[in-house]
Amino acid sequence: METEDLLLISLGGAAASIVRRVAERATSPLRALILDTDDATLQSITPAVGVSTSVFGAKRLSGRGTGGSHSLGAGAFRDDAAQILAQVGSPRLVILLTCCGGGTAGAATTLLEALRTKGIATLVFAVAPFAFEGDDRKRAANVLLPIMETRADALTRVSLDALVGAEAATLPAAEAFAHAADRLAAGLGLLWTLVAHPGFIAFDAEHFRAFLTHDVEGGLPFCFADVSVSGENRAKIALNALREDPRFHVNGVDRLANAAQLVVGILAGPDLRLCEIGTVMEGLRAHCQSLKETLLGTADEESREGTLSVVLFAFGHPITNVSAAKDGEAPRPLSSKRQRGAKAAGTKVLGTAKNRFTDVAPTIFGGQNLDEPTYQRRGIRLTR
Numbered sequence: 001m002e003t004e005d006l007l008l009i010s011l012g013g014a015a016a017s018i019v020r021r022v023a024e025r026a027t028s029p030l031r032a033l034i035l036d037t038d039d040a041t042l043q044s045i046t047p048a049v050g051v052s053t054s055v056f057g058a059k060r061l062s063g064r065g066t067g068g069s070h071s072l073g074a075g076a077f078r079d080d081a082a083q084i085l086a087q088v089g090s091p092r093l094v095i096l097l098t099c100c101g102g103g104t105a106g107a108a109t110t111l112l113e114a115l116r117t118k119g120i121a122t123l124v125f126a127v128a129p130f131a132f133e134g135d136d137r138k139r140a141a142n143v144l145l146p147i148m149e150t151r152a153d154a155l156t157r158v159s160l161d162a163l164v165g166a167e168a169a170t171l172p173a174a175e176a177f178a179h180a181a182d183r184l185a186a187g188l189g190l191l192w193t194l195v196a197h198p199g200f201i202a203f204d205a206e207h208f209r210a211f212l213t214h215d216v217e218g219g220l221p222f223c224f225a226d227v228s229v230s231g232e233n234r235a236k237i238a239l240n241a242l243r244e245d246p247r248f249h250v251n252g253v254d255r256l257a258n259a260a261q262l263v264v265g266i267l268a269g270p271d272l273r274l275c276e277i278g279t280v281m282e283g284l285r286a287h288c289q290s291l292k293e294t295l296l297g298t299a300d301e302e303s304r305e306g307t308l309s310v311v312l313f314a315f316g317h318p319i320t321n322v323s324a325a326k327d328g329e330a331p332r333p334l335s336s337k338r339q340r341g342a343k344a345a346g347t348k349v350l351g352t353a354k355n356r357f358t359d360v361a362p363t364i365f366g367g368q369n370l371d372e373p374t375y376q377r378r379g380i381r382l383t384r
Contacts, residue, residue, distance in 0.1 A: 008032040012104035013041040021185035023048035039063035056080040070106025077107035101129035101137035112151035124155040153212040187226035194265035203297020235279035260316030269305030
């Protein structure tokens with residue numbers, strides 16, 4: 001599959017720094033578009049082959065940031081939507097990365113809607129702020145995320161705290177984001193290599209697109225983790241590391257063990273053995289109690305000899321169900337056969353209605369969009 005079928009897009013300054021890290025570590029050509037309203041941020045990005053940068057909303061913001069306003073971010077995108085979409089082109093799959101505590105992420109909702117109109121599948125990594133960044137940024141992310149979830153084909157909420165993990169106790173504050181960004185960049189780099197340059201078990205952009213858009217609802221949530229190991233028994237070590245990865249543990253629930261669908265990428269050098277693939281896959285199937293579907297892909301590169309890397313996506317459990325689950329209680333598995341755009345039984349989908357007011361974020365309260373008329377929210381039919 002040609003790399004033109006795959007595009008990595010970042011929104012905002014923090015996301016731009018992560019994509020820059022992906023480009024620096026890429027072992028194969030990377031096609032990426034870095035978007036921001038702040039011209040100074042983009043000026044600091046080191047150019048890389050295949051990576052383009054673009055300022056949007058200059059008429060509205062004069063090349064400055066949004067000041068944390070999602071509505072300004074959305075309005076800035078609308079101002080230059082035609083220009084941005086021309087740069088996007090017609091890839092089969094877009095991987096979108098944005099950090100949800102700031103205002104530029106507000107452009108994500110309108111961007112995702114535009115990409116869906118063009119028939120482009122979207123896989124979103126939405127990065128939630130550190131807990132210490134305060135309630136304001138957390139609330140801003142919580143307003144935006146449900147809306148993004150309904151407009152993407154698949155979305156994961158990436159916790160910066162989980163990316164730092166146990167090392168938070170020893171890392172200086174200035175290094176915390178850099179450490180989290182490096183871990184996320186490593187995972188995205190593995191994903192890029194897997195999809196853009198599949199090995200003897202092919203899993204390319206078209207396979208990923210088909211998985212995301214066939215009989216599933218827009219906004220399918222997932223968790224992801226990655227690990228790279230070497231030495232003796234590297235397959236078993238990788239498997240154990242994935243089982244214990246904090247990114248799969250949400251509010252005391254093991255979302256990997258309760259996953260309905262898995263996408264597994266195994267990357268190694270020419271020394272990759274079939275028994276190692278078997279060890280990883282059999283171990284995951286034994287661990288995942290509700291597993292219904294698995295997609296496997298491999299990638300092999302000479303430079304990876306001696307190292308085994310696994311990137312893993314666990315699909316199937318809405319954040320709302322996980323949050324509501326009691327300690328030790330598994331959320332209800334999501335059916336793997338749902339009509340695209342239909343609500344799953346027992347699952348509350350937030351933010352599905354368009355906002356009636358221009359450049360204003362919708363008012364979400366108690367899981368409902370209050371900008372939608374009451375008779376529509378309650379399913380009341382009006383007679384004339």
